[in-house]
Amino acid sequence: MFREIKRALKMHRIFIVQELKRFMEYKGDFITGAIGLLLAQLCSIIFISVIFSQIPTLVGWSFNEVMFIYGFSLIPKAIDHLFFDNLWAVGHFIVRKGDFDKYLTRPINPLFHVMAEKFQVDAFGELVMGIILLSCSLPSLDIEYSFMKILLTVVVVIFASFIYTGIKIGTSAIAFWTKRSGNIIFMFYMVNDFVKYPIDIYNNVVRSVLTYIIPFAFTSYFPALYFITGENPLFNIGMTIVVSIVVMTIGVLIWNRGIKAYESAGS
Amino acid sequence: MGKKLRIYLPFVNAGLQEVSTYRANWIFYILGDIMACFVSFFVWEAVFISTGGETFMGFARSDMVVYIFMSFLTGQIIGSGGTYDIGEEVKDGSIAMRMIKPISYNSTFLFQEIGNKIMEIGIIFVPLVAGVEIYRFAVTGSLKFDILRFLLYLVCCVFAYAINFCFNICFGFTAFIFKNLWGSNMLKNTIVGFLSGSIIPIAFLPGVLKDILTYLPFSSLSYTPVMVYMGMYSGWEMLFFIGLQIFWAIIFWCLSKVIWKCVIKRLSIQGG
Amino acid sequence: MIYVENLRKEFKKTIKEPGIKGSLKSFFKPKKEIIAAVKDISFEVNEGEILGFIGPNGAGKSTVIKMLTGILSPTSGSCSINGKNPQKDRKQYVKEIGVVFGQRTQLWWDLPLTETYTVLKEIYEVDDSRFKKRMEFLNEVLELDGFIKSPVRTLSLGQRMRADIAASLLHSPKVLFLDEPTIGLDVVVKDSIRKAIAKINAEENTTVILTTHDLEDIETLSKRIVMIDKGSKVFDGKIADLKEKYGQMRELAFVSSDENALDILSYAEKFGLEGDDLFAESDGASFKVRFNSSIVPVSDMLSYTLSKINVKDINVKDADIEEIIRRLYKEGVQNG
Numbered sequence: 001m002f003r004e005i006k007r008a009l010k011m012h013r014i015f016i017v018q019e020l021k022r023f024m025e026y027k028g029d030f031i032t033g034a035i036g037l038l039l040a041q042l043c044s045i046i047f048i049s050v051i052f053s054q055i056p057t058l059v060g061w062s063f064n065e066v067m068f069i070y071g072f073s074l075i076p077k078a079i080d081h082l083f084f085d086n087l088w089a090v091g092h093f094i095v096r097k098g099d100f101d102k103y104l105t106r107p108i109n110p111l112f113h114v115m116a117e118k119f120q121v122d123a124f125g126e127l128v129m130g131i132i133l134l135s136c137s138l139p140s141l142d143i144e145y146s147f148m149k150i151l152l153t154v155v156v157v158i159f160a161s162f163i164y165t166g167i168k169i170g171t172s173a174i175a176f177w178t179k180r181s182g183n184i185i186f187m188f189y190m191v192n193d194f195v196k197y198p199i200d201i202y203n204n205v206v207r208s209v210l211t212y213i214i215p216f217a218f219t220s221y222f223p224a225l226y227f228i229t230g231e232n233p234l235f236n237i238g239m240t241i242v243v244s245i246v247v248m249t250i251g252v253l254i255w256n257r258g259i260k261a262y263e264s265a266g267s
Numbered sequence: 268m269g270k271k272l273r274i275y276l277p278f279v280n281a282g283l284q285e286v287s288t289y290r291a292n293w294i295f296y297i298l299g300d301i302m303a304c305f306v307s308f309f310v311w312e313a314v315f316i317s318t319g320g321e322t323f324m325g326f327a328r329s330d331m332v333v334y335i336f337m338s339f340l341t342g343q344i345i346g347s348g349g350t351y352d353i354g355e356e357v358k359d360g361s362i363a364m365r366m367i368k369p370i371s372y373n374s375t376f377l378f379q380e381i382g383n384k385i386m387e388i389g390i391i392f393v394p395l396v397a398g399v400e401i402y403r404f405a406v407t408g409s410l411k412f413d414i415l416r417f418l419l420y421l422v423c424c425v426f427a428y429a430i431n432f433c434f435n436i437c438f439g440f441t442a443f444i445f446k447n448l449w450g451s452n453m454l455k456n457t458i459v460g461f462l463s464g465s466i467i468p469i470a471f472l473p474g475v476l477k478d479i480l481t482y483l484p485f486s487s488l489s490y491t492p493v494m495v496y497m498g499m500y501s502g503w504e505m506l507f508f509i510g511l512q513i514f515w516a517i518i519f520w521c522l523s524k525v526i527w528k529c530v531i532k533r534l535s536i537q538g539g
Numbered sequence: 540m541i542y543v544e545n546l547r548k549e550f551k552k553t554i555k556e557p558g559i560k561g562s563l564k565s566f567f568k569p570k571k572e573i574i575a576a577v578k579d580i581s582f583e584v585n586e587g588e589i590l591g592f593i594g595p596n597g598a599g600k601s602t603v604i605k606m607l608t609g610i611l612s613p614t615s616g617s618c619s620i621n622g623k624n625p626q627k628d629r630k631q632y633v634k635e636i637g638v639v640f641g642q643r644t645q646l647w648w649d650l651p652l653t654e655t656y657t658v659l660k661e662i663y664e665v666d667d668s669r670f671k672k673r674m675e676f677l678n679e680v681l682e683l684d685g686f687i688k689s690p691v692r693t694l695s696l697g698q699r700m701r702a703d704i705a706a707s708l709l710h711s712p713k714v715l716f717l718d719e720p721t722i723g724l725d726v727v728v729k730d731s732i733r734k735a736i737a738k739i740n741a742e743e744n745t746t747v748i749l750t751t752h753d754l755e756d757i758e759t760l761s762k763r764i765v766m767i768d769k770g771s772k773v774f775d776g777k778i779a780d781l782k783e784k785y786g787q788m789r790e791l792a793f794v795s796s797d798e799n800a801l802d803i804l805s806y807a808e809k810f811g812l813e814g815d816d817l818f819a820e821s822d823g824a825s826f827k828v829r830f831n832s833s834i835v836p837v838s839d840m841l842s843y844t845l846s847k848i849n850v851k852d853i854n855v856k857d858a859d860i861e862e863i864i865r866r867l868y869k870e871g872v873q874n875g
Contacts (some may be wrong), residue, residue, distance in 0.1 A: 014661050022649045025690075033450025040457040048466050051314055054323060056774060059313045102645050104610045105638045106662055107630045122450060183295035190299035191308045201313035206305075260612060264605055 011108060012083075012116045014072030019119035029137050030121040037125030041074065045133070061198050064137040065228060071133025072227070073196045073220030076157055078127035080164035085120035087165075091172040091181040098265025111169070111255055119129065144230055156237050159244035160219040164192070166244070167214070170250035188214060195220045218243045278378035283386050297391060300339070324471050330497060331408040333399050337496055338465045340395045341489040345428040347380060353439025354448045362530070373436060373523065380432075409427060416498055419505065423492035426512040430487055433519035437526050443533075462511045464490035486514040540747055541584035541607070541714065545616035548577040576602045578770040586713075587744040589736075591764040591778075600750045601772040604718050607748070608638050621713055634663060637707030643717035644703055646691040652702050653687050656709060661814060663710035670709075677705040680735050697728035701735070708739065714746045715739070721753050721773035733759050755844050787833040791840060794825045794852040801826045804847055810835045 023030050048070070052063040061069075094100050094114065103110035171188050174181035191209075195216045199207050210217040218240040228235035311331045314323060321327060326334065353376075356362040400412050438455055442448060460466055462485035469480045469490055482488055491508045494500055500508065551571045584590050594600050605611040607618055608634055609625035618625060623632045646655045660670045665861060678684055681701040686694055692700060707715060714779040717736070721729040737760060740747050751757060758766055758778065766774040774781060797803070801821035806812060806828060816831040830840060837855065844850065 006366045011661060014658060015799060018647065018650065018654060018658060021654065022647075029450055032454055036450050036454035036457055039454065039461075043457060043461045043466050046461075050467055050471050051310070055314060055317045058310075058317050097395045098645065101605070101610050101640065101643070104629070105608055105633050105636070107634045107664075108662060109630075177302070180292070183292045183299075187299040193302050194309075197306065197310060202309050262609055262611070264601075 008109075008112055008116075011112075015116045015117045019121075023119075023121050033122030034125035034128075037122055038129050041126065041129040043072070049266065054089075059198075059201055064140040067133050067137040068141060068228065069198055069220055069224045070196045071130045071137060071190070072132070072224040074126045074130030076160035076219045077164055077192060078123045078130060079157070079161035080168070081123035081126060082120055084115045084165045084168065085123070086116075086118035087168040087172040088113055088182065088185060089118070090114060091175045091183075091185045093180075095175040095262070096179045098264065100262060100265055104262075110259065111252070115165075115169075118141065141228060142256075143228060149230065152233065152237050153223065156223045156226075156240050159241045160223060162244045163215060163219050163240075163247050164189075166247035166249075166251035170254040173251070173255040173258035175252070176261045192216045192219070215243045215247065275374060275378040276373050279382040279385075281379055281382060283382040290376070293387070300343075304335050304339045307482070308332060311335070326468065327407075328414055328471075329403045329411075332402055332406075334468060334499055336395055336399050336492060337493045338489050340392065341424060341427070341492050342460075342465055343391065344384065344424050344432045345488060345492075347428070347432045347435045351439070351448060352376070352443035353436060354452070357440060357442035363396075373527070374471050376436075377432060411498075413498065418495060420492050420496040423495050423509060423512060426509065426516050427488050427492055429516040430484060430512065430519050433523040434484070436523045437519065440530055443530075445466075459485055459488070462486070463488040464493075482511070484519070485513050487512040540586040540588075541618070541620045541748075543583070543607070543616075543618045544581050545579045546581070546603065546606060546613050546618055547575065547579050547615045547622055548599075548606060548611060549573050549575045549614045560604075575614075576770055577606070577613075577767075580767065580772050581616075582765050582772065582775055584746060584748065586746055587740070588763065589740055589747040589749065589761040591761035592748060592750040592767075593754070593757060593764055594767040594773075598767050600767060601718060602715055602770075603767070604750060605747070607755055608636060608716055609633060634710060635713045637701050637710070637715045639700075639707045639711035639715075639717050641717075641722040642702065644691070644699060645706055646699070646702055651688050651690055651692070652683070655691065655702070655706055659706055659709050665710055669711075673709060673711065676706060680738050681705050682731075685706045697724050697732070700724065700728075700732060704732070704735065708745075711743070712745065714748065717747065717751075719751055720749065721751060721756055721863050729753065729755070736760060787831050788829055789832045789837055789840075790827060790829045790856040791837070791844070792825065792827045792854040792856070793844065793848075793850050796824065796849045796851055798823065798824055800848045804844060806830065806840075806843075809843060810839070840851075 003207050039131040045067070048063070048066060051058065052066075057064075058066060090100070100110070100114070103113045106113060124219065168185055172181055174184050191214045194206065194210055199210055199217050199221045202210070207217075210221075222236040223240055225231070226233055299334070311323075313319075315328045315331075323331070400410070403411050417525075441451065462480055462483060464480065464486060469477055469486055472480065487508070491512060495505055495508070550573070552574050568754055568784075580603060592600055592603070602611065604817055606613050607620065607625060609629050612626050620632070621633070625632050646652065647658065654672075659874075661663075661827055667675065678687075679713070681704060683702060683705055685760065686698050686702075691699065691702070704717075704720065715736075718777055724732065733756060736749075738748060740760075749756065749760060761778070764774065764781065765772060793800070797823070799820060806819065807817055812829075812830055812834060816834060818829040820827055828840070828844075841853070
């Protein structure tokens with residue numbers, strides 16, 4: 001077990017190095033992507049600023065708090081995007097074109113192989129924006145810091161990014177049955193738009209969906225809430241970890257069933 | 268003219284079938300895209316709750332809802348995939364094949380896309396407009412739908428589509444420079460989305476920015492049609508903005524011709 | 540070495556009715572049909588053997604290869620290779636095999652070729668000294684030197700195929716699966732690839748299983764073939780046996796001074812030949828006749844022809860393997 005994890009980490013590092021070499025060949029392209037993602041977030045921030053130019057608080061949330069949640073939501077998203085973006089390709093064409101064959105003839109876990117193979121430098125656009133928002137909003141927030149709190153937040157960000165990854169694994173695996181599932185991944189993935197804002201602006205139905213069904217609320221709102229208020233770590237942090245593990249498990253279970261249904265392509 | 272158009276009919280048909288084949292696929296994408304509308308919807312709801320007032324910078328609560336969903340719908344109607352498809356062809360070199368065909372490249376593309384549009388509009392247009400109007404009726408208690416304004420809106424959409432179509436063709440050829448189609452396309456969509464007012468109504472922006480964006484071509488894309496639909500413009504204003512749309516449509520049409528000429532020149536010198 | 544027993548693979552296929560109503564119907568209540576792509580195939584392969592695996596398009600060749608390489612799970616039956624089950628011990632098993640799919644590449648598209656080998660070295664856990672030796676060997680056999688520093692996307696199809704074969708051999712597999720390794724290549728390149736495969740087989744005693752459309756691949760490389768059609772095995776044995784069994788066809792080509800000479804001749808009635816045993820085609824004054832020489836001796840055929848028409852030129856040909864196989868395929872279609 002320990003040896004396998006060590007080997008997986010080593011392999012992942014090698015894949016990333018390969019991708020960085022690729023990046024050096026197409027520098028301009030990646031920068032275009034990263035700037036695009038950065039600007040996309042910037043537009044939303046202008047949107048929020050325009051709103052707050054007219055109102056002091058949004059249902060009780062200050063501008064800086066909203067910015068903090070927004071910035072926080074980008075970080076787990078960016079981490080998943082950075083490391084595990086290739087799952088989109090599984091849903092779009094890897095399965096349909098039969099390219100998945102390659103992963104099955106290699107002596108490493110196919111899920112790990114396909115996930116780790118791409119390193120999506122574009123994601124730095126989101127990551128940088130998230131960090132900028134956090135660092136701009138933090139000084140104006142009245143937050144009590146402690147070592148424990150910072151540690152918990154860092155840990156929870158990793159688990160939160162697995163919520164994204166788990167959802168992508170599960171939805172991309174649908175392609176094993178239907179040949180393509182890019183559309184389904186997209187639909188689930190876009191739900192994350194909701195959690196850039198505090199979820200108490202939504203009605204009960206939306207809130208329940210974000211908490212219990214497509215639990216993106218645990219990638220931003222709940223952990224951010226803990227960090228701002230220090231309240232209820234058991235739910236805000238504990239549940240995030242539990243939800244992350246559950247989502248990941250469901251995703252992998254769907255994936256494992258899917259692989260058995262894989263029919264390759266061609267004659 | 269009739270005969271000339273007839274050779275393009277198969278392309279319309281192909282466009283129709285394209286959507287019907289990938290219908291399920293496409294509906295999922297629309298559902299994904301429409302999420303963003305609902306996010307905006309709830310944010311604005313929260314804004315109106317927080318201000319306690321009935322209007323926000325001249326927009327009533329119901330106006331805001333109409334604005335969000337109609338902007339989305341208009342964006343879909345006038346959307347054009349030219350950038351991506353042309354970009355792909357530039358990248359793999361098959362653009363050269365277009366030169367040996369006896370019919371105009373841009374026209375075949377246009378007609379195929381019109382086929383797509385007929386199908387897409389059939390699926391989402393009616394339910395969305397009906398939904399928006401029912402909402403508006405429920406909130407304000409009176410029917411705000413005006414058939415004349417609606418027809419003018421459709422006219423605006425035609426001009427907006429013409430601008431967008433030519434603009435996207437121009438941008439598609441940037442694939443000679445940018446190889447990352449996904450990235451450059453997203454970059455373009457973000458910038459255009461912002462400049463055309465589909466994220467924030469241009470009226471909400473501070474002074475100078477507002478003036479600049481009003482006259483740039485992007486406001487002609489979705490902002491003008493939506494404002495016309497909502498009845499935000501008086502008669503003279505309406506005339507002025509539609510005139511502006513026509514002006515930009517002509518400019519971009521000429522520009523796409525010029526760029527296409529340059530591309531042909533480049534291809535004939537360097538090869539595909 | 541390789542034992543395949545009653546291997547069977549069934550696919551479920553959704554039948555779509557035409558029209559919108561049909562789509563809706565198949566969306567809610569899909570009509571499924573079970574199609575057997577591979578029907579209870581059994582064969583064995585010895586260590587160091589090169590086995591040619593042939594059959595027409597859609598016969599199930601690739602499906603068999605995909606089951607043997609662990610990509611697909613069989614519906615029933617079993618296969619064991621070197622004592623391992625491809626599905627159960629997948630990770631251990633794939634270390635012992637190399638796979639090349641002619642129409643796909645496993646090389647890193649945007650990077651220089653060497654990069655692919657360094658990554659594969661890690662994936663297959665090949666240690667440094669073995670890797671160095673291995674690369675030297677592969678370099679020599681497959682002549683990679685000229686393009687090993689070039690990005691894969693710039694390689695020609697032939698270079699890419701050589702690079703792909705090298706990639707599949709990096710970890711010294713005991714069995715090499717080649718699915719259409721010469722597809723789309725020109726004659727010279729095909730020849731160099733065949734030589735490389737033969738050399739690897741000779742030097743390392745690697746077992747090779749080869750599917751191909753090009754029967755020259757088979758004739759130059761393998762002594763034994765397994766032929767399948769519509770998912771069933773129709774022949775298993777030496778190429779010589781195949782020729783022996785089905786190779787009784789002879790072809791006579793005549794050039795006559797009479798126009799439409801073939802019309803004068805009635806081989807079928809004269810010798811009682813029918814169906815596959817006789818085939819004739821004419822092109823003005825020249826014509827060809829193919830017939831089963833175990834029923835009618837060549838001499839009888841000749842003397843009959845010469846007695847009926849004026850002949851300017853005669854040519855007698857052995858049936859080639861391609862002809863035999865075409866005949867077998869046809870038989871398969873009729874029986875199936």
